[in-house]
Amino acid sequence: MPSPPEARVIGPGFHGRVTDVVRLVPPGSVVTYGDVGRLLGSAHIARQVGWALAACAPDVPWHRVVNARGELTSPSASEQRVRLAAEGVEFDDQGRVLLRRHRWQP
């Protein structure tokens, strides 16, 4: 039977799973790569989450995904910060997102 169990969330459609979760993040909120990976079933795929977002569709709010420290580690961190600020997300003096305040919890 070619039907894989739900347990195996990671598969050939891994990229689609990542973008699907990121689309659930509401404006003004952010999530970490680890959170997205955890929703997919494994918190150890944080790197793959970033890799998947690198090739995500233009309608995916990739800018709402930051690392566990609230830092913007995307290739377009500058633009990412502008987008987040436009949604009401606040940053500290170190340029990190206030996860305590804007972290999205499903």
Place this chain on the structure above:
DNA sequence: GGCTTGACTAATG
């Protein structure tokens, strides 16, 4: 079929 890279995380000092 195997090795390297990468938008990371958690643990330790």
Place this chain on the structure above:
DNA sequence: TCATTAGCCAAGC
């Protein structure tokens, strides 16, 4: 709080 180390997984060559 910061720096360093080890681990994990998927895609590309």
